[in-house]
Amino acid sequence: MTTGPHGHRADEPCQAGLELYARALREGGVPHQDADPVPCLIDSCLLEPDLQDILWLRPVAPAIALPRLLHTTAEDIARQRQREARLAEAFAPLMRIDGRHTAAAETPTISIHSDKQRINLAITQAMADGHEELLAIQPHIGRPSKTLAAIDRDQALLDRGARIRTLYQHTVRHSPPVIARYELLKGDVEARTLDEVTQRPIIIDRTVAFIPANKDRTLALEVRNPALITFFVTTFERLWRLGTPMYPEAARQPTLNGITPRQRAIASLLIEGRTDTAIAARLGMNVRTTRVHIAKLAETLGSESRAQLGYLIAESGILKQEGAAE
Structure with a gap:
């Protein structure tokens, strides 16, 4: 038309x-x-x-005009139905060919979900079918209180005999909402932390994964492709081995020569030329806290300027010591 x-x-x-x-x-x-x-x-x-x-x-007159318009609509509907019938008839033999040679019905898919409510619903439905394991990475997004929202969903998974492993950033190790979450959950639950983590993947039973598809997390991909799932699991396992235990038993983060692990992470980004804002975003801190750590780092190393601080970091060998401490 x-x-x-x-x-x-x-x-x-x-x-x-x-x-x-x-x-x-x-x-x-x-x-x-x-x-x-x-x-x-x-x-x-x-x-x-x-x-x-x-x-x-x-x-x-409206009494005459309306039936005319409705008749036109009825004709449009009839034409569309005829078109549907023609297309269905034309594609029927093609579907049989595709089914014989590609097994399309069994092809793993990647689907997209929009809107946070729909994303959470899809995750909840996938978790309802889970019974083995949930792997998750939770980057700090400035609103840690939201971690309490999925307690019931996670507990139901644990009650079915599954285990949950989660990676956080070091900045939430002492976050009250995060600590409260693990005080409420009963079952096989572990958590570790790192200076930096990836975006928020959730992997269920190593068969389905959910990953963000945009920055504000209003779009998410649901992945059921075995090759991609294997890649996500491998990435998680490597990060997990590097993580510092947080729950059920928290390991003390080592301090070397008065330099804390967080300050070493900041030092590493400083010598890359990162700004305070960029460092804060990478490590899940606010800019003020980042600058406090930079000031303490400068004081410990005896630096009087930003340029000198970069030189002293390189000369001190603290970044080499970091690898030995872990």
């Missing part, structure tokens, strides 16, 4: 057209020039030429 200049179907009046049609009903007609901006009135047969005055348009 073609569209009119207003971008709508030519046989459906727009709001401006309906207003002019109402005026024509009240006044018995309108000048032809008034209908030029809304040609849909003539296309939909709501106005027709006055036989006694070629410059005048008179309205067709």
